[in-house]
Amino acid sequence: MASRALPLCCALLVAACARTTLQSSVADVHGGTKPTEEMDFWDGLAVQPAVSNRDAIHALMLSFVRRARAEQVDWQIEIKDAERRGWISAGDAVKANETARVGMVARVVCMEANIRGGATMRVLGPVERYAVKELNFQGWLRDMTPGQSISGAELIAVLSKAEDQRKGAGTGPKEDM
Amino acid sequence: MRPSLSTENGSTMRTLLLPVPLLLLALVARAEDKKPAVSPLAAGQTKVFEAIVIQVQGTAQARTKPDQPWKQLAINDKLAPGVVVRTGRESHVTLRVGPNATMLIEHQTRIAIPEIAQDGDKLKTRVSMAFGQTDVRVDRIGLTNDFEVATPTATLAVRGTVFRISWDAVSGARMVGVQGNKLRAIELQYLEGVRAYLSHADGSNDTYKLPAIASYYETYILPLEGAVSEGEIDDPTQQSTDALTDPKNQTNIEIAQKQRASDGRSQSPNGPGTNNPNNPPTGQ
Numbered sequence: 175m176a177s178r179a180l181p182l183c184c185a186l187l188v189a190a191c192a193r194t195t196l197q198s199s200v201a202d203v204h205g206g207t208k209p210t211e212e213m214d215f216w217d218g219l220a221v222q223p224a225v226s227n228r229d230a231i232h233a234l235m236l237s238f239v240r241r242a243r244a245e246q247v248d249w250q251i252e253i254k255d256a257e258r259r260g261w262i263s264a265g266d267a268v269k270a271n272e273t274a275r276v277g278m279v280a281r282v283v284c285m286e287a288n289i290r291g292g293a294t295m296r297v298l299g300p301v302e303r304y305a306v307k308e309l310n311f312q313g314w315l316r317d318m319t320p321g322q323s324i325s326g327a328e329l330i331a332v333l334s335k336a337e338d339q340r341k342g343a344g345t346g347p348k349e350d351m
Numbered sequence: 352m353r354p355s356l357s358t359e360n361g362s363t364m365r366t367l368l369l370p371v372p373l374l375l376l377a378l379v380a381r382a383e384d385k386k387p388a389v390s391p392l393a394a395g396q397t398k399v400f401e402a403i404v405i406q407v408q409g410t411a412q413a414r415t416k417p418d419q420p421w422k423q424l425a426i427n428d429k430l431a432p433g434v435v436v437r438t439g440r441e442s443h444v445t446l447r448v449g450p451n452a453t454m455l456i457e458h459q460t461r462i463a464i465p466e467i468a469q470d471g472d473k474l475k476t477r478v479s480m481a482f483g484q485t486d487v488r489v490d491r492i493g494l495t496n497d498f499e500v501a502t503p504t505a506t507l508a509v510r511g512t513v514f515r516i517s518w519d520a521v522s523g524a525r526m527v528g529v530q531g532n533k534l535r536a537i538e539l540q541y542l543e544g545v546r547a548y549l550s551h552a553d554g555s556n557d558t559y560k561l562p563a564i565a566s567y568y569e570t571y572i573l574p575l576e577g578a579v580s581e582g583e584i585d586d587p588t589q590q591s592t593d594a595l596t597d598p599k600n601q602t603n604i605e606i607a608q609k610q611r612a613s614d615g616r617s618q619s620p621n622g623p624g625t626n627n628p629n630n631p632p633t634g635q
Contacts, residue, residue: 220482330459331521
């Protein structure tokens with residue numbers, strides 16, 4: 175009996191640690207570079223309960239690189255671009271349809287929005303753990319951890335706050351309803 | 352020392368004069384505030400209004416039905432009730448919604464305006480925001496304001512104020528008090544364009560499209576073809592003389608004279624019948 179339970183537990187443990195794979199990507203459907211296609215991409219992203227790596231990288235590219243990379247979204251081009259910009263390491267096995275990690279998104283946002291963080295982050299740089307803590311502290315994320323997946327609406331919210339900060343609009347008085 | 356006026360292409364003068372029509376417009380707007388812009392309807396009567404686009408930057412699209420294609424917004428576009436508006440990154444659009452409200456829809460915002468109507472003595476406006484942020488100013492124009500902004504988690508009812516409402520998946524609904532100066536500046540910018548259009552200044556070949564500035568130039572500045580004027584506001588004669596004797600303008604004057612000479616119709620740069628002692632006409 176114990177000889178059967180052990181492999182079963184191991185299999186369950188491995189499955190629990192694996193990231194969820196999504197069946198489709200918004201960038202597959204609305205990946206064009208025309209304004210309407212880009213807006214359709216954001217609209218499609220907004221209703222996704224979890225964002226794939228492909229959609230997350232594409233959204234980050236649109237927000238921070240702000241230029242069309244190709245006529246149609248090409249995962250290979252964008253992943254190389256992300257590596258070149260230091261968003262991901264060359265050795266990272268980032269799969270297109272796996273759910274994006276909050277840590278990866280937070281790290282990119284801190285790098286591109288020039289968020290320097292606290293003492294630890296200033297010493298260690300924008301590592302995922304402290305990037306997420308910093309964005310939690312600033313209210314850009316809702317008490318999340320680096321390994322969590324992020325929804326489309328949350329990703330749009332983070333990127334929108336980054337744009338606010340770039341415009342200087344995020345410094346006004348705030349009153350919660 | 353009296354202030355000197357403009358140099359090349361009159362940019363300094365335009366900067367000085369720009370507040371004048373804006374001030375006039377503001378005074379007119381202030382005077383119009385005192386009388387109701389819309390009179391109340393009889394009980395049971397309803398009148399539907401539209402929203403009009405008064406400023407656009409970047410990608411801002413709208414459609415009134417889900418099966419319609421999205422249309423890029425432009426200034427003066429009229430949006431019927433039921434319209435859905437979406438803005439992209441680094442974009443925003445400003446709408447005058449009915450007779451009593453102005454909305455600045457910020458970047459990455461999805462908003463719908465299902466109702467803009469007057470019902471008796473009540474101005475009813477319903478706005479639904481899926482996500483994003485919007486600055487709203489609701490004016491008191493003598494009728495009862497019934498302005499509501501609905502977000503996925505909260506609904507805000509407004510009687511008359513200026514505020515920013517935002518909703519996102521992280522922070523939820525938030526309301527921030529904002530100053531209305533930005534909205535007023537956008538309205539004035541739009542009104543200035545409308546006034547020029549109504550006066551047919553855009554249809555004229557005048558260099559200065561704004562009638563007030565064109566009149567000012569005609570009154571105080573002598574036309575110096577090919578030369579650049581520089582002088583003082585109180586003495587146009589002295590101004591034109593100074594312009595001719597100013598070494599900075601000599602090159603321009605000479606170029607203008609050479610051009611006229613080549614055209615076979617040489618004359619003084621100060622107009623027909625005027626001679627410049629320092630630079631005698633070359634074609635005569």
